[in-house]
Structures are given as structure tokens and as C-alpha cells.
Amino acid sequence: MYDLYNMIFKRKSFRYFNDSLSLCIEELQNIEQHLNEAMPLLDDVKIKYRIVKREQTTCKRGEYCILVYSEKKENYLLNVGYILEQLDLWMASQNIGVCWYGMGKPDNLKYDELDYVIMLAFGKGQPEEFRKDYTKAKRKDIEVIWSGEHIQNVTNVVRFAPSACNSQPWRVIYKNGVIKIFRSAEVRTIIPKEKISFYNSIDMGIFLCSMEIALRHNQYEFKRIVHEGQKSDEEQIEVAQYTIYLE
Ligand SMILES: Cc1cc2nc3c(=O)[nH]c(=O)nc-3n(C[C@H](O)[C@H](O)[C@H](O)COP(=O)(O)O)c2cc1C
Known part of the structure; x- marks a missing residue:
């Protein structure tokens, strides 16, 4: 995964595309290549993609959609979010507008x-349509999502990840070089209750x-x-843990 750090600040969900501009064959081939080269979170979960014209879906925006299909193994939704976010960010570097849909x-x-799991709608974007001032993006305060020590240029950056209905289900505890990442099962959102776990698990992969x-950038x-077997009756569901090697 090469350095997509700066794209965290540039990306945003594209809701308006310039329909008079089209992606060329080379751009589409390049997207396909990046999809196939994206780093998976889990090696043993089969995943495939189709790039189709938006009209082959119910999506109302963008020129094309990446449709993601996966084997339904443990944590497969984390894997989908993790892989597709690499594409979301890389496409921003190519001035291609994207919206998770x-x-x-x-x-x-x-x-x-x-x-089938989820799609990303995409199409040609104008450079000036990307996010100019990430601090203006609507996100929860750091205190809500992060407890313990902060990590400079990490704590205040990861919170700008996209999530379904901007629900931001991630919660982090960092101490003694260990980052524990949880999914809050108590997010307030308009997502129907029975679908929250589905979308928020993809969100956690994105996170x-x-x-x-x-x-890595730092x-x-x-x-x-990556933890197995998320228990749905918990308020904070353990998702993953990172042990940092401090010098
Ligand atoms: C899993 C997922 C599903 C989403 N589904 C939709 C959708 O159906 N329609 C839509 O307009 N935006 C959708 N979004 C975009 C979010 O609303 C958006 O990421 C969030 O509001 C944060 O805004 P930003 O991406 O511009 O930073 C989705 C995002 C994610 C991660």
C-alpha cells in the first residue's frame, strides 16, 4: 500500500459529477489494475470486482460503479472496507470522484x-471539487472516538475516514504502545437497525x-x-489491535 496519506485530506464523497466528461479506457484499466493490486486485510477471503456502467445499477450518480462480490467468511466486511478504501483514496489522487453507495x-x-456486498460509484471529477479544508469536514470530536494518549498526526487524521451515513462507529483506546480499536454498537443513525452491523463493519475496515x-506515513x-467473532450484545465490539514498535 503506497503512501495515500495526503489523499485522506483530499477525498470526499462525490454527489455531483460532470456528466459531460468521460473516463477513458486507460483510466478504467488503471482502476482495474489498482483493484487487483490492493492489499487485502485477510488473505483467505475470495473477493472479485466488476466495473459496470452506472445504468446497470440503481445508482443515480457517477459514470461507472465498482461492484464488490465476496465470500462470506468471518470479517469479510472488514476486508471489503479495507480494500475499497485504498481505491477511494487512490482515485482521489487521479482526480476521479468517488462515492461509496x-x-x-x-x-x-x-x-x-x-x-454482492457494496458498490463505489465513480466518475470524472474536477480537481477543484475535492476537499479543500479537511478541518471543515463534519466529524465527531476526538474525545468521543479516542481515549488515552494521542499519536501525533494519526489521532487527528484517522477520524476523517468516511462511514455510512457518517456514523463513525470507531472507538480507540491507546496506551503503552497498544492501539485497541472497537466498533460502537450504539451509534445513532438513520440506518435501519438490522443493517447497522453490516455497514458499520465495512466502515471499520475503512478505518x-x-x-x-x-x-506508516509517520x-x-x-x-x-484482527479479532474474530464479534459479539453483537456488547456495546463496544473489539475489532482489531495494533502493537506499535516504539524505539
Ligand atoms: C459503507 C458506506 C456506505 C455509504 N452509502 C452511501 C449512500 O448510499 N449514499 C450516499 O450518498 N453516501 C453514502 N456514503 C457516503 C457517506 O455518507 C460519507 O462517507 C460520509 O457522510 C462522510 O462524508 P465524506 O465521505 O464526504 O467525508 C457511504 C459511505 C460508506 C462508507
């Missing part, structure tokens, strides 16, 4: 025996991707553990 429905719910980009080496 959880509401959209694809033409096919199955592909090569894998199940892990942002965390690793921020840590030269922190770390070891990651």
Missing part, C-alpha cells in the same frame, strides 16, 4: 458464486485502512491482530 442495487447479486496509512512499525 450502500443504498445502490446491482444488476446481479451473485458473481462467480460470490455474494483500519486509514489507521495503517497514517501509522514511520511507525506495527503488528496487527
Whole structure:
């Protein structure tokens, strides 16, 4: 995963695309190549992508959609969020506008025996349409999402990750070189109750991707553990843990 750190500040959800501009074949091939080269969180979960015209879905914006299909193994939603966020950020570097589109429905719910998970709508964006001042992006205060010591250029950066309905389910405790990452099961959002865990698990994968980009950019080496078996009756569900190697 090369350095996408600066894209955390530039990216935003594109809601308006210039429909008179089209992506060329080379750009589409490049996107496909990046999809195939993106680093997975989990090596043993099959995942495939289709890039289709937006009209093949119910999505109302963008020129194309990346449709993601995955095997439904443990933590597969974290894996989807983690991989696709790399694309979200990389596409910002190419001035391609992107919007995660959880509401959209694809033409096919199955592909090569894998199940449809989510789509990213994308299309040509004007450079000036990207985020200019990330501090103006609506996010929860640091105190809400992060407890313990702060990590300079990490704590205040990872919170700008995108999430379904901006629900920001991530909660972090950092002490003694260990970052513990939880998913709050108590987020207030308009997402229907039965779907919160689905979307917020993708969000957590996005957050892990942002965390690793921020840590690497700041030269922190770390070891990651992804927890298995999230218990849905807990208020704070343990998702992952990073042990930082401090000099
Ligand atoms: C998993 C996921 C699903 C999303 N689904 C939709 C959607 O269906 N429609 C939409 O307009 N935005 C959708 N979004 C975009 C979020 O609303 C957006 O990321 C959030 O409000 C933060 O704004 P930003 O991305 O501009 O920083 C989704 C985001 C994520 C991560």
C-alpha cells in the first residue's frame, strides 16, 4: 500500500459529477489494475470486482460503479472496507470522484458464486471539487472516538475516514504502545437497525485502512491482530489491535 496519506485530506464523497466528461479506457484499466493490486486485510477471503456502467445499477450518480462480490467468511466486511478504501483514496489522487453507495442495487447479486456486498460509484471529477479544508469536514470530536494518549498526526487524521451515513462507529483506546480499536454498537443513525452491523463493519475496515496509512506515513512499525467473532450484545465490539514498535 503506497503512501495515500495526503489523499485522506483530499477525498470526499462525490454527489455531483460532470456528466459531460468521460473516463477513458486507460483510466478504467488503471482502476482495474489498482483493484487487483490492493492489499487485502485477510488473505483467505475470495473477493472479485466488476466495473459496470452506472445504468446497470440503481445508482443515480457517477459514470461507472465498482461492484464488490465476496465470500462470506468471518470479517469479510472488514476486508471489503479495507480494500475499497485504498481505491477511494487512490482515485482521489487521479482526480476521479468517488462515492461509496450502500443504498445502490446491482444488476446481479451473485458473481462467480460470490455474494454482492457494496458498490463505489465513480466518475470524472474536477480537481477543484475535492476537499479543500479537511478541518471543515463534519466529524465527531476526538474525545468521543479516542481515549488515552494521542499519536501525533494519526489521532487527528484517522477520524476523517468516511462511514455510512457518517456514523463513525470507531472507538480507540491507546496506551503503552497498544492501539485497541472497537466498533460502537450504539451509534445513532438513520440506518435501519438490522443493517447497522453490516455497514458499520465495512466502515471499520475503512478505518483500519486509514489507521495503517497514517501509522506508516509517520514511520511507525506495527503488528496487527484482527479479532474474530464479534459479539453483537456488547456495546463496544473489539475489532482489531495494533502493537506499535516504539524505539
Ligand atoms: C459503507 C458506506 C456506505 C455509504 N452509502 C452511501 C449512500 O448510499 N449514499 C450516499 O450518498 N453516501 C453514502 N456514503 C457516503 C457517506 O455518507 C460519507 O462517507 C460520509 O457522510 C462522510 O462524508 P465524506 O465521505 O464526504 O467525508 C457511504 C459511505 C460508506 C462508507
